[in-house]
Amino acid sequence: PVIDVKAGDVGHRTLWVVVVLMAISSLAFYGMAFRVPVQKRLFHILTAFITTFAFLSYFAMATGDGISIKQYTVTEHHKNVPATHQSYDREIYWARYVDWSITTPLLLLDLALLAGLSGANILVAVIADLIMILTGLFAALGKKDSQTWGWYAWACIAYLVIVYQLAFNGRKAVAGKDSKTKAFYGSIAGFTLILWTIYPIIWGLSEGAHVINVNSEIVAYAVLDILAKPVFGFWLLFTHDSMASTTPSL
Ligand code: RET
Numbered sequence: 001p002v003i004d005v006k007a008g009d010v011g012h013r014t015l016w017v018v019v020v021l022m023a024i025s026s027l028a029f030y031g032m033a034f035r036v037p038v039q040k041r042l043f044h045i046l047t048a049f050i051t052t053f054a055f056l057s058y059f060a061m062a063t064g065d066g067i068s069i070k071q072y073t074v075t076e077h078h079k080n081v082p083a084t085h086q087s088y089d090r091e092i093y094w095a096r097y098v099d100w101s102i103t104t105p106l107l108l109l110d111l112a113l114l115a116g117l118s119g120a121n122i123l124v125a126v127i128a129d130l131i132m133i134l135t136g137l138f139a140a141l142g143k144k145d146s147q148t149w150g151w152y153a154w155a156c157i158a159y160l161v162i163v164y165q166l167a168f169n170g171r172k173a174v175a176g177k178d179s180k181t182k183a184f185y186g187s188i189a190g191f192t193l194i195l196w197t198i199y200p201i202i203w204g205l206s207e208g209a210h211v212i213n214v215n216s217e218i219v220a221y222a223v224l225d226i227l228a229k230p231v232f233g234f235w236l237l238f239t240h241d242s243m244a245s246t247t248p249s250l
């Protein structure tokens with residue numbers, strides 16, 4: 001079989017399903033924001049904007065924007081490409097990186113405010129996150145394997161900085177809070193770290209090594225994005241609404 005270099009029906013339908021789910025959850029989060037007092041509203045606003053950006057990026061991809069074509073030279077690694085092909089084109093969904101560069105810092109801010117992370121540590125996590133996403137974009141656009149995997153390596157190092165901030169400094173910061181907040185931070189930060197770790201794996205299998213085709217790439221990211229944004233958001237906001245002490249002092 002020849003590698004699918006473009007999205008088919010499965011991919012297109014999946015993109016539209018996510019457009020609808022992100023729209024619905026955004027509306028729900030804005031609705032929930034109005035129903036809590038303004039002092040409790042920061043998490044709601046952050047979370048609503050996260051799904052709004054995802055909605056916009058998925059709308060772009062579903063309608064054919066934010067996608068470019070990258071040409072690959074066929075080498076002996078590409079066993080699925082007929083010998084008559086010297087090169088092939090693959091779709092690169094760069095709109096994802098625009099979305100991620102804004103929404104992953106906002107997701108980190110949700111967690112950092114919950115834990116009560118210090119300003120300096122929040123800044124380190126956010127900047128490391130930006131470096132991770134932007135070097136990931138360079139990895140996706142790299143022309144040579146050496147560029148692709150070189151950028152990928154920098155992105156992974158930046159990711160380790162985020163893991164350190166959430167798992168080590170985040171836990172240290174939340175240790176001074178009440179036991180409910182402590183337990184909740186442990187669960188939702190653990191959920192986040194497991195989920196986020198799957199992204200670079202999917203990336204390596206799709207855009208990196210082309211082991212899975214474009215349709216599977218779209219479906220895999222769709223499932224991860226739904227868990228990382230709407231599911232994360234509902235979990236955070238419902239729990240936060242039922243707890244008084246997690247109000248950030250902002
Ligand atoms: C890339 C490729 C380079 C290496 C690493 C990556 C990590 C990406 C992550 C993305 C998280 C996205 C989320 C989206 C929400 O909807 C850029 C894939 C480490 C962690 C949470």
